[in-house]
Amino acid sequence: MxxxxxxxxxxxxxxxxxxxxxxxxxxxxxxxxxxxxxxxxxxxxxxxxxxxxxxxxxxxxxxxxxxxxxxxxxxxxxxxxxxxxxxxxxxxxxxxxxxxxxxxxxxxxxxxxxxxxxxxxxxxxxxxxxxxxxxxxxxxxxxxxxxxxxxxxxxxxxxxxxxxxxxxxxxxxxxxxxxxTAACDLVEIHLSGPGGHTARPHLSVDLVDALARIVTTVPGLTSRSVDPRDGLSVVFGAIEAGSAPNAIPSEGVLRGTVRTLTRAGWTAAEDAVRRLVDEVAALTRASVKIDYRRGVPxxxxxxxxxxxxxxxxxxxxxxxxxxxxxxxxxxxxxxxxxxxxxxxxxxxxxxxxxxxxxxxxxxxxxxxxxxxxxxxxxxxxxxxxxxxxxxxxxxx
Ligand SMILES: [Zn+2]
Ligand SMILES: [Zn+2]
Structure with missing residues (x-):
């Protein structure tokens, strides 16, 4: 040699x-x-x-x-x-x-x-x-x-x-x-419902509440669905919905990143995020559409x-x-x-x-x-x- x-x-x-x-x-x-x-x-x-x-x-x-x-x-x-x-x-x-x-x-x-x-x-x-x-x-x-x-x-x-x-x-x-190096994916979550008066949330889907539940619940649940050493982190950078204080909006969107330190974490990330967003959204009765864009492993x-x-x-x-x-x-x-x-x-x-x-x-x-x-x-x-x-x- x-x-x-x-x-x-x-x-x-x-x-x-x-x-x-x-x-x-x-x-x-x-x-x-x-x-x-x-x-x-x-x-x-x-x-x-x-x-x-x-x-x-x-x-x-x-x-x-x-x-x-x-x-x-x-x-x-x-x-x-x-x-x-x-x-x-x-x-x-x-x-x-x-x-x-x-x-x-x-x-x-x-x-x-x-x-x-x-x-x-x-x-x-x-x-x-x-x-x-x-x-x-x-x-x-x-x-x-x-x-x-x-x-x-x-x-x-x-x-x-x-x-x-x-x-x-x-x-x-x-x-x-x-x-x-690490992985970074992008996720965009669209929620929708009938909209309505804030006086009657029980007759509608309280979309702002639903968005907030996803923001506060999904990151913690996701990090618990993989090995902690995978360092899977979901962080939202944008939330948009509504304009009037007394009207429940019919559309809302969240945008965020999903970062992970390992290949195993990256492999598991998309399914985990999709499943948990679906599950949390189901509790609120909001309709959900997830646009998940894979970055690099x-x-x-x-x-x-x-x-x-x-x-x-x-x-x-x-x-x-x-x-x-x-x-x-x-x-x-x-x-x-x-x-x-x-x-x-x-x-x-x-x-x-x-x-x-x-x-x-x-x-x-x-x-x-x-x-x-x-x-x-x-x-x-x-x-x-x-x-x-x-x-x-x-x-x-
Ligand atoms: Zn470069
Ligand atoms: Zn370079």
Whole structure:
């Protein structure tokens, strides 16, 4: 294994400039959502120059490339889309498009994955296949489905991804066992009844009372319908009904979010909310219609993927510089990949160590480019570690 790692590290050290250059080109021309043709062109061109055979996804946005051969395939995934957000840095390679920027660091992720792909491609014959995936539309959450629809995850033994962490100094990397991001669903509850005079609630359906009962009862009941460690939380942000003090309205609506920390909690959430809203509404005789919109499942790192990723990180940044990230309450569409293969996601520190600390999705976000080599090495080392580990594929 050390031969592969030395070859990967040697190549990356001498080609760091090229990777920074690619990152800056992507950074200066941010593209949104599924529509990333220019970014895809840049990545494709570089892979073709290296003699590789990238395959663009149907529609031409995003691509995947296989390196090495054999039945064992390990995936590495980078997201490549930007945000509809004005860049507020004065970087010489700042976004040239008004109102768009790479404020989530996906340009860095593309450079990590490109570094890993090219370094693996020139290494001695690999112990299996590495599929490097450049995915559009993470921010808009459609990209994972596109990757799945293109069959890119078929046959993968496991798949890994990294995300920039602007609150952690460059030179550090981290991952955690279990969920590293959270799930957030949206729920809209419409109640209706005949309406009427507040003097005669017994002849109508007291809709304001019914809405209030749902608001005060359903969150508590829902949290008791799953394991408390799933951290399932229903919070309403909007309630609308009525206008006159003495008239019972005939329509009312509640809007809220359903957040959960685990995959099991997310799987159970929709049914639990629907059932409990129906049951509480039935007590009030209000008619109910529930519009429940699924977000993304949490990215749930499985034990082997976690350990492979952590081992690679320790080899790259040193054991003392591997930290334990907190679970983010944000969503990440890499969570869908876990339906097809065990996943491992980690974070790479990109804070330069001086100057104000910015957050992801802020126009002032700046990533230290020294993290590119770290991200590329972690991905490539993880792939080698995974392909040389005992197989978890069913045999025979
Ligand atoms: Zn983002
Ligand atoms: Zn992101």
């Amino acid at each position: 050390s031969g592969w790692l030395a070859s990967i590290d040697g190549w990356l050290r001498t080609h760091e400039r090229q990777l920074i250059e690619l990152r800056r080109q992507i950074h200066a021309h941010p593209e949104l959502g599924i529509d990333v043709p220019h970014t895809t062109d840049l990545i494709e061109r570089r892979l073709l120059e290296a003699g590789l055979s990238p395959q663009r996804f149907r529609g031409g946005n995003g691509l995947a490339v296989d390196i090495g051969q054999g039945p064992r395939i390990v995936g590495l995934r980078a997201d490549i889309d930007a945000l509809p957000l004005q860049e507020l840095t004065n970087l010489p390679f700042a976004s040239r498009i008004d109102g768009r920027s790479h404020a989530c660091g996906h340009d860095m992720h593309a450079a990590f994955a490109m570094g890993a792909a090219l370094a693996l491609a020139q290494a001695p014959e690999l112990p299996g296949r590495v599929r490097v995936i450049f995915q559009p539309a993470e921010e808009t959450l459609g990209g994972a489905h596109m990757v799945i629809a293109n069959g890119i995850l078929d046959g993968l033994e496991r798949v890994f991804a990294l995300h920039c962490e602007p609150q952690v100094k460059v030179g550090q990397a981290g991952t955690r066992l279990g969920a590293i 949490p990215v749930d790192n499985d034990v082997t993927s976690f350990s492979l990723l952590r081992t690679a990180m320790a080899g790259v940044v040193g054991d003392d510089s591997v930290y334990m990230p907190e679970q983010s309450m944000g969503g990440e569409d890499f969570g869908w990949y876990a339906d097809y293969a065990p996943v491992g996601m980690g974070r790479i520190g990109v804070y330069p160590g001086s100057g104000p600390m910015s957050d992801l999705h802020q126009g002032t976000f700046v990533a230290d480019e020294r993290a590119i080599l770290i991200g590329a090495r972690v991905l490539a080392h993880t792939a080698i570690g995974s392909l040389t580990s005992p197989t978890s594929l069913p045999t025979g």
